[in-house]
Amino acid sequence: MKKALIFGITGQDGSYLAEFLLGKGYEVTGVTRRVSINTTERISHILPKLNIVEGDITDAFNVMRVIEETEPDEVYNLAAQSHVGTSFSQTHLTLDVTAGGVWNILEAIRHSPRCFDMRFYQASTSELFGKNYDETENGEKFQNEKTQFMPQSPYAVAKMAAHNMVRIYREGYGMHASSGILFNHESERRGEHFVTRKITKWVGEFVNFKRAVRKEYNLKIIETVFTEDKIMFKCGNTGEVLSKFGKLRLGNLDAYRDWGHAADYVRAMWMMLQQDSPDDYVIATGESHTIREFLDAAFNAVEIEDWSDYVMIDPEFYRPAEVDYLRGCPRKAKSVLQWEPEISFEELAYRMVKHDVKTQGLQRPDLQKVPANSFKTRQIHMSDVQEEGQESMAQCPPHNEMEFG
Ligand code: NAP
Numbered sequence: 001m002k003k004a005l006i007f008g009i010t011g012q013d014g015s016y017l018a019e020f021l022l023g024k025g026y027e028v029t030g031v032t033r034r035v036s037i038n039t040t041e042r043i044s045h046i047l048p049k050l051n052i053v054e055g056d057i058t059d060a061f062n063v064m065r066v067i068e069e070t071e072p073d074e075v076y077n078l079a080a081q082s083h084v085g086t087s088f089s090q091t092h093l094t095l096d097v098t099a100g101g102v103w104n105i106l107e108a109i110r111h112s113p114r115c116f117d118m119r120f121y122q123a124s125t126s127e128l129f130g131k132n133y134d135e136t137e138n139g140e141k142f143q144n145e146k147t148q149f150m151p152q153s154p155y156a157v158a159k160m161a162a163h164n165m166v167r168i169y170r171e172g173y174g175m176h177a178s179s180g181i182l183f184n185h186e187s188e189r190r191g192e193h194f195v196t197r198k199i200t201k202w203v204g205e206f207v208n209f210k211r212a213v214r215k216e217y218n219l220k221i222i223e224t225v226f227t228e229d230k231i232m233f234k235c236g237n238t239g240e241v242l243s244k245f246g247k248l249r250l251g252n253l254d255a256y257r258d259w260g261h262a263a264d265y266v267r268a269m270w271m272m273l274q275q276d277s278p279d280d281y282v283i284a285t286g287e288s289h290t291i292r293e294f295l296d297a298a299f300n301a302v303e304i305e306d307w308s309d310y311v312m313i314d315p316e317f318y319r320p321a322e323v324d325y326l327r328g329c330p331r332k333a334k335s336v337l338q339w340e341p342e343i344s345f346e347e348l349a350y351r352m353v354k355h356d357v358k359t360q361g362l363q364r365p366d367l368q369k370v371p372a373n374s375f376k377t378r379q380i381h382m383s384d385v386q387e388e389g390q391e392s393m394a395q396c397p398p399h400n401e402m403e404f405g
């Protein structure tokens, strides 16, 4: 039985990778940090099948001991301070974890008597490209393995250092060490502070809140009124204000991202380690969308056609430096690894919304009755008035095969 060791098993990717490797018959060990609350929610369904050891990648001795004791065939490093926005305010921590942690793992493998019996995967990122892209003859922008890196955040600088170290250990010490340059990938398990999940979680909460208002007041028709920062619910008959809900606050809506589903991307990680020779691969869908387009897909899933009144721009969520355009060319992964994404952008958004409409219902905020005339109305939208029980999920469009041009 093959043995895999996953740093970052409690994260989005860690949970999908652990599931995938168990399905392949691996013995899977995951490293979790000692924390004051439970962080194993994403792996709770497979926990009895996993070996869990405590550790932190910033602790070199700990990393060395874990690798020595578990004797893995494959080591996957998914652990990182992975939030780009946070990296601007926690620069040192980001460097220590996201770069320094990788040194610790590489050194532990290099000094192990089993060095050449282990294969290593490092979670690199499309953030490495930052401001830079290449263009096809038709002027289409893209990034591939040859595109020059131009990082735009402390997170990306840390990941670039780690990426280069992996290459140096591969070339200098002959280690089987590969980096997956993964473009954004999301899922129902995505952290709630990344933009896609922030949007779908809000949609889930909003739909459930509105249902709860109807139920509480036993109303068939409610009217939705938009103020600058709130959505007010009024009784359709009397005009009485029943409750209010904060708008979805976001930053830059014009950035482009190449979004795929995490379940597809962990498959690529494993495929890289099954190759005879280690290498770096871009993993992406080849399709790019703005945050506005993700908003379209997420709100359309609950049959709201125009989200503009539900969203407000909050400068707090702008970053000091932005990555404006990401669109990966996965040609190498397709030809060498035979890897293809299976879940489309539309299906991704639909699945995330569906999940959050279902689960956020359990956590709806308490109803709050506010007196009439305690707010200024900006716009009134009767189009949003629906009959009780009518909120439904729109049909998800079929997945069209995407070909990179
Ligand atoms: P995530 O959900 O934020 O998970 C990060 C994981 O790292 C968590 O398990 C976290 O543990 C762990 N971790 C953080 N600091 C650690 C430390 N000092 N020692 C040990 N573990 C630590 O991230 P993800 O989306 O799954 O991404 C996985 C990896 O791929 C990350 O390295 C990320 O930078 C990279 N990446 C992600 C994407 C994407 O779009 N998702 C794209 C490219 C690259 P806790 O649960 O205890 O916090």
Ligand code: GDD
Binding pocket: 082, 083, 084, 085, 124, 125, 126, 127, 182, 183, 184, 185, 193, 194, 195, 196, 198, 249, 250, 251, 252, 253, 255, 257, 291, 317, 318, 319, 322, 323, 326
């Ligand atoms: N998080 C967040 N929150 N982002 C927002 C918001 C907001 O309220 N409003 C707008 N955005 C914009 C960001 O400015 C960025 O342009 C885009 O939405 C995506 O932000 P995130 O979802 O936080 O992801 P990211 O692209 O910065 O980073 C993710 O992908 C990288 C791969 O390209 C992370 O998973 C990284 O770990 C990963 O390396």
